[in-house]
Amino acid sequence: MFHLLQRCCFQVSTKMVYLQRLSQPGRSKAACSPVFLECVLAVVPKPKFRQAPELASVTKGRGFHSSCCNWKKRKASEPETRELPLLRYDMEKLKDSPKPALYLGIAGLIPFVSVPLLMAILKASYPELVFAQIAYGASILSFLGGIRWGYALPEGSPAKPDWINLANSVVPSILAWFALLFKDDLTQAGIMVIIGLGIALHYDLALLPTYPSWFKALRAILTIVAVGSLITSMCIMNIYPEKHLTRGAIEMEESK
Known part of the structure:
Protein backbone atom coordinates (compact mmCIF):
# COMPACT_ATOMS: atom_id res chain seq x y z
CA MET A 1 0.00 0.00 0.00
CA PHE A 2 2.86 2.34 0.84
CA HIS A 3 4.48 1.69 -2.52
CA LEU A 4 1.18 2.43 -4.31
CA LEU A 5 0.83 5.80 -2.58
CA GLN A 6 4.39 6.62 -3.50
CA ARG A 7 3.74 5.98 -7.18
CA CYS A 8 0.46 7.92 -7.31
CA CYS A 9 1.12 10.96 -5.09
CA PHE A 10 4.85 11.59 -4.74
CA GLN A 11 7.82 11.89 -6.99
CA VAL A 12 10.34 9.65 -5.20
CA SER A 13 13.92 9.64 -6.43
CA THR A 14 16.11 6.58 -6.66
CA LYS A 15 18.15 7.77 -3.69
CA MET A 16 15.08 7.86 -1.52
CA VAL A 17 14.22 4.32 -2.56
CA TYR A 18 17.76 3.22 -1.73
CA LEU A 19 17.44 4.86 1.69
CA GLN A 20 14.27 2.95 2.38
CA ARG A 21 15.89 -0.33 1.45
CA LEU A 22 18.79 0.36 3.78
CA SER A 23 16.45 0.94 6.67
CA GLN A 24 14.94 -2.52 6.28
CA PRO A 25 15.98 -5.18 8.82
CA GLY A 26 18.87 -7.44 7.90
CA ARG A 27 21.05 -4.65 6.53
CA SER A 28 24.52 -3.85 7.83
CA LYS A 29 24.96 -1.61 10.83
CA ALA A 30 27.27 0.72 8.91
CA ALA A 31 24.64 1.33 6.33
CA CYS A 32 22.09 2.11 9.06
CA SER A 33 24.31 4.42 11.10
CA PRO A 34 23.02 7.94 11.83
CA VAL A 35 25.95 9.61 10.09
CA PHE A 36 25.31 7.71 6.90
CA LEU A 37 21.60 8.51 7.02
CA GLU A 38 22.20 12.23 7.51
CA CYS A 39 24.48 12.32 4.50
CA VAL A 40 21.93 10.59 2.33
CA LEU A 41 19.07 12.86 3.49
CA ALA A 42 21.11 15.95 2.71
CA VAL A 43 21.50 14.83 -0.87
CA VAL A 44 17.95 13.52 -1.40
CA PRO A 45 15.51 16.30 -2.44
CA LYS A 46 12.27 16.79 -0.55
CA PRO A 47 9.28 14.92 -1.95
CA LYS A 48 6.98 16.99 -4.11
CA PHE A 49 3.24 16.57 -4.41
CA ARG A 50 2.24 15.42 -7.83
CA GLN A 51 -0.54 17.59 -9.21
CA ALA A 52 -3.16 16.13 -11.47
CA PRO A 53 -2.77 17.23 -15.13
CA GLU A 54 -6.34 18.58 -15.28
CA LEU A 55 -5.85 20.66 -12.14
CA ALA A 56 -2.47 21.87 -13.33
CA SER A 57 -3.91 23.14 -16.60
CA VAL A 58 -6.65 24.98 -14.71
CA THR A 59 -4.34 26.62 -12.19
CA LYS A 60 -1.93 27.77 -14.89
CA GLY A 61 -4.59 29.55 -16.92
CA ARG A 62 -6.82 30.89 -14.14
CA GLY A 63 -6.32 32.38 -10.72
CA PHE A 64 -8.41 31.43 -7.73
CA HIS A 65 -10.64 33.99 -6.00
CA SER A 66 -9.77 34.06 -2.32
CA SER A 67 -11.95 36.90 -1.03
CA CYS A 68 -14.46 36.42 1.75
CA CYS A 69 -17.90 35.14 0.86
CA ASN A 70 -20.78 37.55 1.09
CA TRP A 71 -23.63 35.78 2.85
CA LYS A 72 -26.05 38.73 2.74
CA LYS A 73 -29.25 38.11 0.80
CA ARG A 74 -29.88 40.32 -2.18
CA LYS A 75 -33.08 42.28 -2.24
CA ALA A 76 -35.55 41.21 -4.87
CA SER A 77 -36.06 43.74 -7.64
CA GLU A 78 -39.37 45.56 -7.30
CA PRO A 79 -41.72 45.46 -10.31
CA GLU A 80 -42.04 48.64 -12.31
CA THR A 81 -45.16 50.66 -11.59
CA ARG A 82 -47.47 51.48 -14.46
CA GLU A 83 -47.82 55.20 -14.95
CA LEU A 84 -50.83 54.80 -17.23
CA PRO A 85 -53.23 51.90 -16.56
CA LEU A 86 -54.31 50.07 -19.66
Whole structure:
Protein backbone atom coordinates (compact mmCIF):
# COMPACT_ATOMS: atom_id res chain seq x y z
CA MET A 1 0.00 0.00 0.00
CA PHE A 2 2.86 2.34 0.84
CA HIS A 3 4.48 1.69 -2.52
CA LEU A 4 1.18 2.43 -4.31
CA LEU A 5 0.83 5.80 -2.58
CA GLN A 6 4.39 6.62 -3.50
CA ARG A 7 3.74 5.98 -7.18
CA CYS A 8 0.46 7.92 -7.31
CA CYS A 9 1.12 10.96 -5.09
CA PHE A 10 4.85 11.59 -4.74
CA GLN A 11 7.82 11.89 -6.99
CA VAL A 12 10.34 9.65 -5.20
CA SER A 13 13.92 9.64 -6.43
CA THR A 14 16.11 6.58 -6.66
CA LYS A 15 18.15 7.77 -3.69
CA MET A 16 15.08 7.86 -1.52
CA VAL A 17 14.22 4.32 -2.56
CA TYR A 18 17.76 3.22 -1.73
CA LEU A 19 17.44 4.86 1.69
CA GLN A 20 14.27 2.95 2.38
CA ARG A 21 15.89 -0.33 1.45
CA LEU A 22 18.79 0.36 3.78
CA SER A 23 16.45 0.94 6.67
CA GLN A 24 14.94 -2.52 6.28
CA PRO A 25 15.98 -5.18 8.82
CA GLY A 26 18.87 -7.44 7.90
CA ARG A 27 21.05 -4.65 6.53
CA SER A 28 24.52 -3.85 7.83
CA LYS A 29 24.96 -1.61 10.83
CA ALA A 30 27.27 0.72 8.91
CA ALA A 31 24.64 1.33 6.33
CA CYS A 32 22.09 2.11 9.06
CA SER A 33 24.31 4.42 11.10
CA PRO A 34 23.02 7.94 11.83
CA VAL A 35 25.95 9.61 10.09
CA PHE A 36 25.31 7.71 6.90
CA LEU A 37 21.60 8.51 7.02
CA GLU A 38 22.20 12.23 7.51
CA CYS A 39 24.48 12.32 4.50
CA VAL A 40 21.93 10.59 2.33
CA LEU A 41 19.07 12.86 3.49
CA ALA A 42 21.11 15.95 2.71
CA VAL A 43 21.50 14.83 -0.87
CA VAL A 44 17.95 13.52 -1.40
CA PRO A 45 15.51 16.30 -2.44
CA LYS A 46 12.27 16.79 -0.55
CA PRO A 47 9.28 14.92 -1.95
CA LYS A 48 6.98 16.99 -4.11
CA PHE A 49 3.24 16.57 -4.41
CA ARG A 50 2.24 15.42 -7.83
CA GLN A 51 -0.54 17.59 -9.21
CA ALA A 52 -3.16 16.13 -11.47
CA PRO A 53 -2.77 17.23 -15.13
CA GLU A 54 -6.34 18.58 -15.28
CA LEU A 55 -5.85 20.66 -12.14
CA ALA A 56 -2.47 21.87 -13.33
CA SER A 57 -3.91 23.14 -16.60
CA VAL A 58 -6.65 24.98 -14.71
CA THR A 59 -4.34 26.62 -12.19
CA LYS A 60 -1.93 27.77 -14.89
CA GLY A 61 -4.59 29.55 -16.92
CA ARG A 62 -6.82 30.89 -14.14
CA GLY A 63 -6.32 32.38 -10.72
CA PHE A 64 -8.41 31.43 -7.73
CA HIS A 65 -10.64 33.99 -6.00
CA SER A 66 -9.77 34.06 -2.32
CA SER A 67 -11.95 36.90 -1.03
CA CYS A 68 -14.46 36.42 1.75
CA CYS A 69 -17.90 35.14 0.86
CA ASN A 70 -20.78 37.55 1.09
CA TRP A 71 -23.63 35.78 2.85
CA LYS A 72 -26.05 38.73 2.74
CA LYS A 73 -29.25 38.11 0.80
CA ARG A 74 -29.88 40.32 -2.18
CA LYS A 75 -33.08 42.28 -2.24
CA ALA A 76 -35.55 41.21 -4.87
CA SER A 77 -36.06 43.74 -7.64
CA GLU A 78 -39.37 45.56 -7.30
CA PRO A 79 -41.72 45.46 -10.31
CA GLU A 80 -42.04 48.64 -12.31
CA THR A 81 -45.16 50.66 -11.59
CA ARG A 82 -47.47 51.48 -14.46
CA GLU A 83 -47.82 55.20 -14.95
CA LEU A 84 -50.83 54.80 -17.23
CA PRO A 85 -53.23 51.90 -16.56
CA LEU A 86 -54.31 50.07 -19.66
CA LEU A 87 -57.95 49.91 -20.72
CA ARG A 88 -58.32 46.32 -19.53
CA TYR A 89 -57.70 47.41 -15.95
CA ASP A 90 -60.41 50.08 -16.27
CA MET A 91 -63.03 47.64 -17.53
CA GLU A 92 -63.34 46.21 -14.04
CA LYS A 93 -64.65 49.60 -12.85
CA LEU A 94 -67.54 49.63 -15.32
CA LYS A 95 -69.83 48.19 -12.66
CA ASP A 96 -69.14 51.30 -10.54
CA SER A 97 -70.68 53.59 -13.15
CA PRO A 98 -73.52 55.80 -11.92
CA LYS A 99 -76.89 54.54 -13.13
CA PRO A 100 -77.85 57.76 -14.99
CA ALA A 101 -74.56 57.84 -16.92
CA LEU A 102 -74.81 54.15 -17.80
CA TYR A 103 -78.44 54.25 -18.93
CA LEU A 104 -78.14 57.50 -20.86
CA GLY A 105 -74.98 56.28 -22.56
CA ILE A 106 -76.67 53.08 -23.71
CA ALA A 107 -79.73 55.02 -24.86
CA GLY A 108 -77.46 57.29 -26.89
CA LEU A 109 -76.51 54.32 -29.06
CA ILE A 110 -80.06 53.89 -30.39
CA PRO A 111 -79.64 56.37 -33.31
CA PHE A 112 -76.40 54.63 -34.27
CA VAL A 113 -77.65 51.03 -34.12
CA SER A 114 -81.19 51.56 -35.47
CA VAL A 115 -80.11 52.85 -38.90
CA PRO A 116 -78.09 49.81 -40.11
CA LEU A 117 -80.56 47.47 -38.42
CA LEU A 118 -83.53 48.99 -40.27
CA MET A 119 -81.73 48.97 -43.62
CA ALA A 120 -80.70 45.34 -43.12
CA ILE A 121 -84.32 44.35 -42.41
CA LEU A 122 -85.65 46.26 -45.45
CA LYS A 123 -82.71 45.09 -47.62
CA ALA A 124 -82.26 48.57 -49.02
CA SER A 125 -79.98 51.52 -48.38
CA TYR A 126 -81.50 54.90 -47.59
CA PRO A 127 -79.14 57.86 -47.92
CA GLU A 128 -81.41 60.01 -45.78
CA LEU A 129 -81.09 57.62 -42.83
CA VAL A 130 -77.33 57.36 -43.28
CA PHE A 131 -76.96 61.13 -43.34
CA ALA A 132 -79.09 61.39 -40.17
CA GLN A 133 -76.77 58.87 -38.52
CA ILE A 134 -73.69 60.84 -39.60
CA ALA A 135 -75.22 64.11 -38.37
CA TYR A 136 -75.93 62.51 -35.01
CA GLY A 137 -72.31 61.29 -34.85
CA ALA A 138 -71.13 64.84 -35.59
CA SER A 139 -73.20 66.19 -32.71
CA ILE A 140 -71.71 63.53 -30.41
CA LEU A 141 -68.23 64.68 -31.44
CA SER A 142 -69.04 68.24 -30.40
CA PHE A 143 -70.45 66.93 -27.12
CA LEU A 144 -67.21 65.01 -26.39
CA GLY A 145 -65.18 68.16 -26.96
CA GLY A 146 -67.42 70.07 -24.56
CA ILE A 147 -66.85 67.42 -21.86
CA ARG A 148 -63.15 68.26 -21.88
CA TRP A 149 -63.87 71.94 -21.33
CA GLY A 150 -66.21 71.17 -18.45
CA TYR A 151 -63.62 68.82 -16.92
CA ALA A 152 -60.73 71.31 -17.14
CA LEU A 153 -62.40 74.54 -15.95
CA PRO A 154 -63.29 73.74 -12.28
CA GLU A 155 -60.67 74.51 -9.64
CA GLY A 156 -58.71 71.51 -8.39
CA SER A 157 -59.34 69.46 -11.54
CA PRO A 158 -56.50 67.16 -12.73
CA ALA A 159 -56.84 68.71 -16.19
CA LYS A 160 -55.62 72.29 -16.27
CA PRO A 161 -57.31 74.86 -18.54
CA ASP A 162 -54.18 75.30 -20.66
CA TRP A 163 -53.67 75.48 -24.39
CA ILE A 164 -53.20 71.72 -24.79
CA ASN A 165 -56.43 70.66 -23.08
CA LEU A 166 -58.67 73.37 -24.47
CA ALA A 167 -57.25 73.34 -28.00
CA ASN A 168 -57.46 69.56 -28.30
CA SER A 169 -61.05 69.63 -27.12
CA VAL A 170 -61.90 71.81 -30.14
CA VAL A 171 -60.54 69.27 -32.64
CA PRO A 172 -63.58 66.90 -32.49
CA SER A 173 -65.94 69.80 -33.19
CA ILE A 174 -63.89 70.84 -36.24
CA LEU A 175 -63.93 67.28 -37.59
CA ALA A 176 -67.70 67.14 -37.07
CA TRP A 177 -68.10 70.33 -39.09
CA PHE A 178 -65.97 68.93 -41.92
CA ALA A 179 -68.06 65.75 -41.91
CA LEU A 180 -71.25 67.72 -42.49
CA LEU A 181 -69.68 69.49 -45.46
CA PHE A 182 -69.46 66.13 -47.31
CA LYS A 183 -73.20 65.59 -47.39
CA ASP A 184 -73.05 64.65 -51.06
CA ASP A 185 -70.48 61.91 -50.36
CA LEU A 186 -71.71 59.97 -47.35
CA THR A 187 -68.74 57.61 -47.36
CA GLN A 188 -66.25 60.41 -46.79
CA ALA A 189 -68.53 61.98 -44.21
CA GLY A 190 -68.80 58.70 -42.31
CA ILE A 191 -65.02 58.20 -42.41
CA MET A 192 -64.52 61.71 -41.02
CA VAL A 193 -66.86 60.99 -38.09
CA ILE A 194 -65.08 57.69 -37.40
CA ILE A 195 -61.70 59.46 -37.33
CA GLY A 196 -63.11 62.08 -34.95
CA LEU A 197 -64.46 59.43 -32.57
CA GLY A 198 -61.11 57.64 -32.56
CA ILE A 199 -59.16 60.84 -31.86
CA ALA A 200 -61.52 61.82 -29.04
CA LEU A 201 -61.15 58.38 -27.45
CA HIS A 202 -57.35 58.57 -27.73
CA TYR A 203 -57.36 61.96 -26.00
CA ASP A 204 -59.50 60.72 -23.13
CA LEU A 205 -57.61 57.46 -22.52
CA ALA A 206 -53.95 58.20 -23.15
CA LEU A 207 -52.89 61.70 -24.11
CA LEU A 208 -54.56 64.17 -21.76
CA PRO A 209 -55.23 63.89 -18.00
CA THR A 210 -57.71 61.08 -17.87
CA TYR A 211 -61.22 60.74 -16.51
CA PRO A 212 -62.31 58.26 -13.81
CA SER A 213 -61.87 54.60 -14.63
CA TRP A 214 -65.59 53.86 -14.94
CA PHE A 215 -66.02 56.70 -17.45
CA LYS A 216 -63.08 55.53 -19.57
CA ALA A 217 -64.53 52.03 -19.73
CA LEU A 218 -67.95 53.38 -20.67
CA ARG A 219 -66.45 55.70 -23.30
CA ALA A 220 -64.56 52.85 -24.90
CA ILE A 221 -67.62 50.63 -25.18
CA LEU A 222 -69.84 53.39 -26.57
CA THR A 223 -67.20 54.44 -29.11
CA ILE A 224 -66.69 50.88 -30.36
CA VAL A 225 -70.42 50.36 -30.88
CA ALA A 226 -70.82 53.74 -32.63
CA VAL A 227 -67.89 53.13 -34.98
CA GLY A 228 -69.15 49.63 -35.75
CA SER A 229 -72.60 50.99 -36.62
CA LEU A 230 -71.15 53.58 -39.00
CA ILE A 231 -69.01 50.99 -40.75
CA THR A 232 -72.03 48.66 -41.09
CA SER A 233 -74.12 51.43 -42.64
CA MET A 234 -71.45 52.20 -45.24
CA CYS A 235 -71.16 48.52 -46.10
CA ILE A 236 -74.94 48.20 -46.56
CA MET A 237 -74.87 51.18 -48.93
CA ASN A 238 -72.55 49.22 -51.22
CA ILE A 239 -74.48 45.93 -50.94
CA TYR A 240 -78.21 46.72 -51.17
CA PRO A 241 -79.91 48.88 -53.81
CA GLU A 242 -80.39 52.53 -53.03
CA LYS A 243 -83.85 53.83 -52.23
CA HIS A 244 -85.22 57.15 -51.04
CA LEU A 245 -87.78 57.83 -48.37
CA THR A 246 -89.37 60.62 -50.40
CA ARG A 247 -89.41 58.75 -53.72
CA GLY A 248 -93.21 58.38 -53.71
CA ALA A 249 -93.79 62.09 -53.09
CA ILE A 250 -91.38 63.03 -55.87
CA GLU A 251 -93.05 60.67 -58.36
CA MET A 252 -96.49 62.06 -57.49
CA GLU A 253 -95.29 65.60 -58.11
CA GLU A 254 -93.71 64.60 -61.45
CA SER A 255 -96.93 62.86 -62.58
CA LYS A 256 -98.93 65.99 -61.93
